Amino acid sequence: MTAKAKTVTGDTAPDSINSAPTRLFSLDALRGFDMFWIMGGEEIFHTMAKATGSPFWGSIANQFTHPDWNGFHLYDLIFPLFLFMAGVSTPFSVGRELEKGKSRQQLVLRVIKRAFILVLLGLVVNNGLKIMPVSEIRFASVLGRIGIAYMFANIIYLYSSERMQMVWFWAFIIGYWLLLKFTSAPGYPHGDLTMQGNFASYMDRVILPGKLYLGIHDPEGLFSTIPAISTGLLGIITGTILKKTGLAQMKKVAILAITGVAFLIIAQVWNLDFPINKNLWTSSFVMQVGGLSLLLMAFFYYIIDVLGYQKWSFYFRVIGMNSILIYVSGHFIKWSYTNNGFFGWIGQLIGDPFNAVAMAITFVMVKWLFLYYLYQKKTFLRV
Template structure:
């Protein structure tokens, strides 16, 4: 029955579609939704949390994986558009519109909340006037647009140079550009929480009310802030370069797989060595973190290719294809439902709190109950995404 179900999903894919990329995308968005929706943030296993500051956990790799996949997709899409005779100007216009849509969706999620249990809650004051300006979708949109510009105007060598230039110029700014706080204290070359050039710039440009961590000191900070977008574009370009290598049919498949695995392993090892000089830090998106996450992305993509295209083991990919085919719709659906669960009340608590405290925690305990809630959230989301998939409803921005 499971094979029949999987075949029903996979047989509908175009013959020239790279299933490994679809599976990789689906795995990544599933992991993102899983870690974003525990039953209780008080009870989450450590690998499902971000590192507190320096260092990394598996959860820290999820967003850069998505950025890497955007790079893969850009390479494939632009190649097809140019081969079809499309001019650069319409491609750039489409990329700009897509960026604007992603930014708008991110801002919608930032505003979509109302605390019905608090009679003194002011949506204007606590949401609109203090709206977080950066965010996950906002960063994806900006990174996508600038990566498209680079891919359209530079070939392989230029793309490599841009990736290196963005990474090392960001590091140089963090290390050597001085800055000062409101009291006039001078700082330079710090990578501390709330005390680094990226945080200083976010507070100066965006304002203390419009970032993720408003309590950081002496400067607020945002993990999707302005300056750290530069190395994020570099991470997207590593996806473009991996896509170039992956799409090179002149190289036998097994050599492409071994190439990705080798590059991935070397990158991870170099990042860990570099960590001694430049900390691996997801919130700052340090170049060492770009190298680490891109290395793991190459390893994951290479493993998917080995299982799917070399060994022919494909049935397991079916649910991830369903999720990945509607990744933005899945992300928006999950984010909206998560907020609704917090907004709806049962007694003096939220519906989410009631479900965890009355159903999941009594059945499975604190940590397993929190994880079970996230898994059930995923299962219900799959029902909706599968329903959309079977009807051919794909939401593209």
């Protein structure tokens, strides 16, 4: 799909600058690529590392874990990349409705409604549907953070110019850095960034009802959602660039790629004073995952929407078009039971130690076939 919304082959894609694209196939593919890893893709590498005992596979599998506190593994990218892509879609969804004549007030209500639904889904994912005391409920969640950060980023998009969106982006992460640098939990020195002493975790202990994921800290806490708004805003700014008319496609790719590299450099420098830390969603973490998200978006956009090579991405697009559904499905469907029912014989046939690898592969296959069936039926969970 080019900027004229026309399906092309890799040999014929024009570098159109005359009209805005109506849909980015690359966005669906990248979203599916992102979700692939948490629908079971990472387990393939974990089982391979265990089966072989190889340091090579072990080092790869280690990238599909989260560091205990400071540091960065590739697995840390999955959550912020999804939030980034929610932002990228904004100019193509909310922006299009604005162009059609819907009022900002109408769209703000729609955005708030979506955030509310995501927060509720997050509660269900965390706690199930059973009734329990408030003290036992975990209110913070991945979907809740996506909903809240998406909501504030979209409100800024609706009421701010492109320049002011960039100002807000920097204001949130610089303000957050300064706040954590000159504050702390009571009894700790200013700038303390330990789990016990940092100001963000302390505020969550004070503000959030119910329980925190780690008792004294929640990686999806309310206070650390502040810099996550910048992750959503970066996606919105990126989507605005990709939607722009009068801007050549290759120039869009260059802007995203160069900015991505610049962000990664800034992240490493900032890391010296404000460590890259997913748990606190530190400002250096925003720059790190922002840079990687921009590079991935540039790559997928270039291959799929500029060159027109779309067929290879179909596998990921099937996942990406039902990403929320597959994320919450594990709380309603016993995928391991289904996998064993259909493909348990494969594991028995192969035997130790690679039977676990085979079952990890078929586990992802079962989920994908379910999503493919829904894709064929044009059934998608929209929030």
